[in-house]
Amino acid sequence: MRYFFINKPYGCLSQFSAVEGKKTLADYFKVPRDVYPVGRLDHDSEGLLLLTNDKTLNHRLLDPGFAHEREYWVQVDGAITGEAIAQLQSGVIINIDGKAHHTLPCRAMVFETAPPVPDRDPPIRFRKEIPSPWIRMILTEGKNRQVRRMTAKAGFPTLRLIRYRIEQLELGKMQPGEIIELSENTICKKLFYDAH
CATH class of the missing domain: 3.30.70.1560 (Alpha-L RNA-binding motif)
Structure with a gap:
């Protein structure tokens, strides 16, 4: 499993597939083909977005029952x-x-x-x-x-x-367009164990 967190720039769609006349994540970030964003940020919003191929993490972060x-x-x-x-x-x-x-x-x-x-x-x-x-x-x-x-x-x-x-995963001093890869252990600690 691979885990990345990015600072999504303004004016970028939260997807890798191309859209004519729009910038997408593929214009800024190079990740394996099976890695996708968890949730989304609007085109005109910026900041922290997780990318992963871990479907369990995707479920835990998007299911309203887990209210993070x-x-x-x-x-x-x-x-x-x-x-x-x-x-x-x-x-x-x-x-x-x-x-x-x-x-x-x-x-x-x-x-x-x-x-x-x-x-x-x-x-x-x-x-x-x-x-x-x-x-x-x-x-x-x-x-x-x-x-x-x-x-x-x-x-x-x-x-x-x-x-x-x-949760406990912060942008800190990351600039728009920056990407950091994290281990599964770090992701779990920041998103689930340290939070409650």
């Missing part, structure tokens, strides 16, 4: 309020495939200073008169575009989204 932590660093449009943070923490109602979904309680907090993140290419639009603070959100569920839907519902749309951590 995912930490996101989110840059939002506007000076987010304490009321909006409380709303995110207690859960909001978002639309998933035409159905209302009440998100599970999560942890959300504002970064006092901007976190150390690599520059994005292209950068987000900059408007001097409107603040664009960063918040940290820690979720145990992963619905389609959930973080973006949640911040929009709270009144502060997402400008930039980075998945920083899955």
